[in-house]
Amino acid sequence: MPIYVQHQVLGRIPDVFNAESIWQAPGLALFSRRPLLRDLLERSPREHRGRAATRCFSHVTLMLPQEEVDDDYHLTRGARARELAQTLAALHQKDFGDLLGNDQVRYDVLGKEELAPGEVEVRFGHAVYLPAPDEKALFNVCVSRDGAVWKPVCPIYPNQRLALIGGDDGMASYVASGWPFGADGAVLLLNDGPDAQPVVHMRPKDAFDCGFDANAGCYVIKSRRGGVDAQGAPARMMLKITRCSSAPASSARMATHTPGGRDTGGMGIPLAPQRAGVAPSAAPAVWQVRPRDSAGTDDATAVPQAASRAPATRGGETDATYVPLARQRVSLVALALPRLSRYRDTGASVLEIPFSRTLAIQSDPDAAGHAISFAVNAADELSVRTEAGEQRVTAPASFTPVDARAIRVLPAPRQMTERYCALLALPLPVAAPAGGARQSFGRRSAALAALRLLDSPRFLRCGGSGVHGGLTGDVNGGVDGCINGGVDAGHANKPASADRIGLSREAFSYEASPEGFRIARLAPTQALYHLDDQLRFVASVAEASVETPYLLPPGHHLVAGHYVLRFDV
Structure with missing residues (x-):
């Protein structure tokens, strides 16, 4: 491999700010002197023809002992370091002027803790570049x-x-x-x-x-x-x-x-393709009309067909081989991260959601082995934490803590920003059967309880002490966002579940129909939002009852509390 950076530590320099003692040793004792900066530049030319140098390196970085640099800054505001760089540049121009062409000679003087007194480290080469004073980064x-x-x-x-x-x-x-x-x-x-x-x-x-x-x-x-x-x-x-x-x-x-x-779009990195459920794009192919072939037959493997249009069975085959069963299911595809400032009276200070190395939500945030965790604090600041440290997050953002798949943080729709700061798309959606009869969803409902992944006090920290607990009231997602309904029976002395922020005991009910899902809001102050199949805002579900339900099309999403639920048929 070529040497892209020439690197050498010069020792026994009496005065590290003396340019002559770094550039060339005095006298003509060529066989006994130590190689200094001039010798190094002469022995390692930028270009050469045979043994003759045709071009010389012009950018050099000097590292001096950090204590010496600090003292110079304290006593002379760095004047000795600037004088050292200017004198070495002049010596460089004088001795190698015929090998520089149009190149400008530039020197930079820095400090380094690892250097002992009297040592100077020099670096130059093909991959060493010093910008001009007015040059802006690209x-x-x-x-x-x-x-x-x-x-x-x-x-x-x-x-x-x-x-x-x-x-x-x-x-x-x-x-x-x-x-x-x-x-x-x-x-x-x-x-x-x-x-x-x-x-x-x-x-x-x-x-x-x-x-x-x-x-x-x-x-x-x-x-x-x-x-x-x-x-x-x-x-x-x-x-x-x-x-x-x-x-x-x-x-x-x-x-x-x-x-x-890919086209980089002028931003310096190739633009990521849009993905279904993440950014606006064309409707997914599963909802498009399938073209017929020249024989006029339908593509039986792409879209389930009615029994009257199903292909006739042949000998030795049964209908069970070809006809898919209609199944209703509800999937948790994302978490709506709340603005904790709305619930300041409850004492909730941090909501933290950790993921294991399989990118599944880890039930115990204090357990070891987290790949990544996301947190929202009382100031509505979203941050991400890994073994490398903690960093603020601004949506949209994407994280790949393991090679398998990515975790995406999406901005909350504009109509929901008063209540939510972001949507955290789950890399592993969790699905459950919807059931045929009308069911209800909420903290006290058994239906879809497996999807309420945050139903635990471990995800919520309350108060300045950082301990869990403190929420005993029903803090629902209603219009006023205040504490409502007093204390749950039998739960007054138990730690608070994260679900108590934003989700009522019985939030809404749902029932499958040929047109989609009929949604009825059960708690009068429960906030419900309708998102389409691309997680774009459609409407706020205000008036919806069992008698006059709200119709949710298949493949669309309903947001209740922390949960973004997709209803599929």
């Missing part, structure tokens, strides 16, 4: 171990050709926080200017798998050498490249050679 690069907490790595500038990202700051030009692949691997970014997306290569190439995840909008890097993380999962790193808002506009819309050939 791209920003950040990394994550779990797809939830992203940490910045470096900017990429318009005139910067290469950047090497790794875990060893001697080998790489930039260090990625939490780099899991050791000192032998690195990510090489190639920048071809504002009209092209940076190209991502791994070094060494045969040691890593690197692919672009269009749903997450980032590159996923895995080692082929079988490394594992602390949880025993294969070691991986996620890398995201985003175009800066201040970047110069490109002359043409960005359509780059990203994996899959």
Whole structure:
């Protein structure tokens, strides 16, 4: 592999701010002197023909002991560091002027804790770039171990050709926080200017798998050498490249050679495709009219047909092989995260929803082994927490804590933002049979009790002490959002379930019909919202009774309390 970063630590420097002692040793004792900066630049040219150098590196980074840099800043406001950079640039221009061409000589002086007194670390090479004073970044690069907490790595500038990202700051030009692949691997970014997306290569190439995840909008890097993380999962790193808002506009819309050939939409990363139930898109194919073939027969495998139109059975076959049974089911597809500020009088301070490594909701938030957890605090701030730390979340967002599937946070429809701050789409929807007769849904209803995943005090923290409990009243999702109905019989001394915020004892009833589901609101203050098959707002269910029910079409959603329920036939 080529050496992209030349790296050397110079020792025994009497004064680390003396440019001459770093640049070249005094005297002509060529065989006894230590190699200093001038010698290193001469021995490692940027371009050469045979043994003769034809071009020299012009950007150099100096690392001095951190204590020396701090003292200079305290005493002289960094004047000695600036003078060191200017003097070395002048010496560089004087000795290598014929090998620089039109390149500008640039030096940067930084501090480093690991250096001992009298040591100076120098770095230059193909992947070392120092921006001009007025040069604005073109791209920003950040990394994550779990797809939830992203940490910045470096900017990429318009005139910067290469950047090497790794875990060893001697080998790489930039260090990625939490780099899991050791000192032998690195990510090489190639920048071809504002009209092209940076190209991502791994070094060494045969040691890593690197692919672009269009749903997450980032590159996923895995080692082929079988490394594992602390949880025993294969070691991986996620890398995201985003175009800066201040970047110069490109002359043409960005359509780059990203994996899959997707149009990047001018945002620096390929745009993720829209998915059913997440973003507005065309109606799913299952609800479209199926075209007939030339023989005039229907596609019997795509849409269930009535018995009068079913194909005739042949010898040895039965109707049970071909005719699907009509089944009604209700699925929990998302959680509506409430604004806890509406329930401040109850003492509710944090609602936390943890997911296991299988991306199922973990019933005990205090148990070990969480892949990721989402929380809403009393200030209605949404955050995500993983082993890498905690970070604020703004919807829409997508997280991939494991390779299997992603968790998406969607913005709440505008008509629901007074009550909800976001919708948390479940990667593993939970389904239950709807039943044929009229059933009711609520905290006291047995029907669909398996879908009320938050019916536990473990998800809700109340009061400043962080202990669970404190809610004894029925805090429903009604119009006024206040405590209503007093104390449940037999539950006055029990810890509060998270369902007591937003969901009544009997919220609504439902009954399947040929046209869809007939919805009746049972609690007068229970808030119900109708969302279509793409989770777009349709209506607020205000007037609905058993006599005059609200008709919910098949495949549409009903929001009650924390639960976004899809009704299917």
